[in-house]
Amino acid sequence: MAASRSDNLAQIIREAVAKGYQIEPKAFDLMRQISESVDLDVLINEVIRQKGEDRTIRVEDIERLVKKEEKEVVKEIICKIEETPNFKILSNITKLKTVPGTTGYQHLFSSRYRKLLNLIKKRVDSSNLHTISEVSAERSTRVAGLVYSKSIRRGSATIVLEDETGRVEATAFDPSVVKSIQEVPLDSLVVATISSSKKNIFVVESINLPDIPEHIPNTSKRRIYAALTSDLHVGSKFFLKDAFQAFIKWLNRREDEVAAHLRYLLICGDAIDGVGVYPNQDKELEIADVIKQITELTKLLKLIPSYIEIFICPGNHEPVRQAQPQPPISGSFAEPLTKLPNIHLLSNPAWLEVEGVKILMYHGRSLEDILATTAGLSVERPALAMKSLLKARHLAPVYGRRTPILPAEEDLLVIDEIPDIFQSGHVHILDSERYRGCLLLNTGTWQMQTSYQLDMGIVPTPAILPVVDLSTLQVLTIDFSKQERKQQDLERTHLE
Ligand code: D5M
Ligand code: FE
Numbered sequence: 001m002a003a004s005r006s007d008n009l010a011q012i013i014r015e016a017v018a019k020g021y022q023i024e025p026k027a028f029d030l031m032r033q034i035s036e037s038v039d040l041d042v043l044i045n046e047v048i049r050q051k052g053e054d055r056t057i058r059v060e061d062i063e064r065l066v067k068k069e070e071k072e073v074v075k076e077i078i079c080k081i082e083e084t085p086n087f088k089i090l091s092n093i094t095k096l097k098t099v100p101g102t103t104g105y106q107h108l109f110s111s112r113y114r115k116l117l118n119l120i121k122k123r124v125d126s127s128n129l130h131t132i133s134e135v136s137a138e139r140s141t142r143v144a145g146l147v148y149s150k151s152i153r154r155g156s157a158t159i160v161l162e163d164e165t166g167r168v169e170a171t172a173f174d175p176s177v178v179k180s181i182q183e184v185p186l187d188s189l190v191v192a193t194i195s196s197s198k199k200n201i202f203v204v205e206s207i208n209l210p211d212i213p214e215h216i217p218n219t220s221k222r223r224i225y226a227a228l229t230s231d232l233h234v235g236s237k238f239f240l241k242d243a244f245q246a247f248i249k250w251l252n253r254r255e256d257e258v259a260a261h262l263r264y265l266l267i268c269g270d271a272i273d274g275v276g277v278y279p280n281q282d283k284e285l286e287i288a289d290v291i292k293q294i295t296e297l298t299k300l301l302k303l304i305p306s307y308i309e310i311f312i313c314p315g316n317h318e319p320v321r322q323a324q325p326q327p328p329i330s331g332s333f334a335e336p337l338t339k340l341p342n343i344h345l346l347s348n349p350a351w352l353e354v355e356g357v358k359i360l361m362y363h364g365r366s367l368e369d370i371l372a373t374t375a376g377l378s379v380e381r382p383a384l385a386m387k388s389l390l391k392a393r394h395l396a397p398v399y400g401r402r403t404p405i406l407p408a409e410e411d412l413l414v415i416d417e418i419p420d421i422f423q424s425g426h427v428h429i430l431d432s433e434r435y436r437g438c439l440l441l442n443t444g445t446w447q448m449q450t451s452y453q454l455d456m457g458i459v460p461t462p463a464i465l466p467v468v469d470l471s472t473l474q475v476l477t478i479d480f481s482k483q484e485r486k487q488q489d490l491e492r493t494h495l496e
């Protein structure tokens, strides 16, 4: 049987070629794959009959003419032929050399200092850099130091900088320098020029973060979409299962051009709600067992077409170490998920390259600390807090607040490369910002407002999915919270 089918296919191709037609390789591939379920003889004759000047038989010609009841199968095959995934996991932290206790933190901070100093030297004029012990009243001195503390007053700002040689306190009066001090995150590295005033106090003349240069982002050659999301909280009574299922249905129907060319789904932490994460959480759980939550998550993700590659990094609700960097979900917790070949479990943070586009995924726990310690930022615009992280070139600069950091030999939370897309979640508010060519996206949530968030005054934006066109890095959003769905250009809605 099989032999006669392939003979038949060869015969059809010979006939088409004899009539002066060429068959595009992808179309050939498609013909081969549908030869079992479609009457190719009739189909190709019809294609040829309808062809005009163009004598190449293409995938579109075949797709247009297959019978209605065969369209679904053919569409799925076309997706696979046309868009084999092209991704690389660049950094996935599975093992980390930890050093216990105070020594560990000393190592960590000296690693942070060295790594950030190397970055800042590329960006800021770092000639004549001195140590803090060399600051003197005689001349103006350039130093690199970690921000130990800062206090902002009306018309001035005082900062204490620290390096391995000591600390220095200096005050800024120039309004633009005062503003810069307001914006620098605590425990981040800065280069400052410090001089002495007549009143014998040190004055900050300038202050700079490592920052990023103007960046030309990488884009994919072909039009292909990635859905970036986070904070599903499967297992919570507040998880919007219906809306998430509407998203899955939309993916499967492939009715619009975005759904048809969507090949990646990135889940940036808090995929499940976990157990014992906050006091009295059990009262708000639909599923009170972590494995059962993961099984439910797997059930949902299994409904997503298998040609979509899914990447999941942990957040603060996942059953992994809370100190950052966090390893991927593993062991028995990972088991249900790893049964699906299109699921990739990543660390938090993780770097990946998708269709040539470099993406940094970080759940975003430290956003709480940045928001709490930096004037001028608010929870409604988490992408601006992400911008602060990017400028500081560190994912969790603020030490000793809510973000637990692992004491280790190397500080892996330094942002050593420039991402094309920087994704975070955690605050449950969809927001985007472009900074020097880099797209910053906080990807919202699928969880309704919880009682805790109500008390905190956090108003989430659930079930609105941002989708990135990887060929342009434009973002559109699809609102699954309503029956009537509307696609919108995310940045345009900001401006309205
Ligand atoms: O976090 C959901 C939201 O709640 C996010 O905006 C942060 C905020 N949140 C969570 N935990 C805390 C604590 N401990 N203090 C202040 N704000 C918090 P999720 O990680 O989904 O629970
Ligand atoms: Fe969350």
Ligand code: ZN
Pocket (backbone or CB within 6 Å): 269, 270, 315, 316, 317, 363, 425, 426, 427
């Ligand atoms: Zn979170």
